[in-house]
Amino acid sequence: MDVRLAGRAVVSGARLIAPPGRLTGLIGPNGSGKSSLLRAVYRHLRPAAGRVLLDGEDLGALPPARAARRVAALPQERGETSEAFQLTVREVVALGRVPHQRAFAAESAADRAAVAGALAETGMGWAADRPFAALSGGERQRVLLARAFAQAADVLVLDEPTNHLDIRHQVELLTLLRRQRRTTLAALHDLNAAAAVCDRLHVLRDGRLVASGTPREVLRPALLAEVFGVSATVVERPDGGGPLIAFHYPPDTPGEERP
């Protein structure tokens, strides 16, 4: 797939597969094209070349409601939240059910159950009747995740799902995503988190996929140096759960005193 923005190629020839029931991670430095690639997958922009196939079906050719039953997204820049600001948390999450509803039909029992379930999964049930606008950044992020869960689509596309979340909620969310065994494609900045939960990783650099494989295959010191420009040692996690990256921080300059 190719994505062009303002006349510039920001994703070039990227081809990746998100296997069913697996958590697939997309990593890469700032500006490498992760969000652009994901936006093309969830139809917020049209690829300059290439297609998104879901079980062989061209997502770009589907009517919007059908596409929304197939792919639910948590976008990174959330222009649509301005309208969400007028709504309660439950109403924001209920927006995820719109693709399942007939025009002007009342909420069904299945809709209500999906909304309640998604609020419970994200630990936001307590805020159901609060105005969305009155939440913290992390709480809003969890509500927008709940909306994506409530959509009950076949595929989840998440752009930085742990943005704004404190460490407990990061760990809980990533554990939940792994356990849900839904087909998920997520851009992640935290490489250790990606290593801990993703089945496979794809690495973008300057809009091109430069490596793909299991976290152990991909997260090697040479790749971290070349793609991310950092020096690191990769060890095994003490709990046996895969690779753990220890980033090197240059020591203080000799003779310089710490404040």
Ligand SMILES: Nc1ncnc2c1ncn2[C@@H]1O[C@H](COP(=O)(O)OP(=O)(O)OP(=O)(O)O)[C@@H](O)[C@H]1O
């Ligand atoms: N609306 C836009 N118009 C023009 N260029 C854009 C636009 N959005 C993004 N870009 C450019 O496209 C490139 C890829 O951006 P993108 O947001 O996809 O990267 P990213 O890997 O998600 O970055 P980050 O880790 O910083 O979120 C960048 O060079 C960016 O400046």
